[in-house]
Amino acid sequence: xxxxxxxxxxxxxxxxxxxxxxxxxxxxLVLGKLEHPPKAGESSSAEADRIPYYTLMSALxxxxxxxxxxxxxxxxxxSQPLGPMGAEWxxxxxxxxxxxxx
Numbered sequence: 086x087x088x089x090x091x092x093x094x095x096x097x098x099x100x101x102x103x104x105x106x107x108x109x110x111x112x113x114l115v116l117g118k119l120e121h122p123p124k125a126g127e128s129s130s131a132e133a134d135r136i137p138y139y140t141l142m143s144a145l146x147x148x149x150x151x152x153x154x155x156x157x158x159x160x161x162x163x164s165q166p167l168g169p170m171g172a173e174w175x176x177x178x179x180x181x182x183x184x185x186x187x
Contacts, residue, residue, distance in 0.1 A: 095160070098156070098160065101156075102153065102156055102157075102160075105149055105152055105153050105156065106153070108149055109146065109149045109150065109153070112142055112145055112146045112149060113146065115142050116139065116142050116143065116146060119135055119138055119139040119142060120139060
């Protein structure tokens with residue numbers, strides 16, 4: 086048993102993780118369009134505008150990836166019992182349930 090009562094408790098969290106993944110994909114699409122050497126005929130001012138946007142999108146991408154990593158760590162920790170005391174508690178609950186079935 087996890088710290089979450091059941092899988093339905095995880096659904097809102099998983100939805101948010103999916104939203105983060107969608108943002109990462111969108112960010113990567115924009116980065117792909119911004120990341121290129123100056124095109125023939127591209128003005129220096131257009132290139133000067135493109136470079137800060139690329140830097141900003143790179144920073145956003147890095148932040149989104151970090152947020153995803155943190156969310157995964159939290160989900161992993163929250164899905165595990167609460168150490169030895171938690172395991173003992175779960176065992177007592179299981180014994181109670183077995184006693185009710187008999």
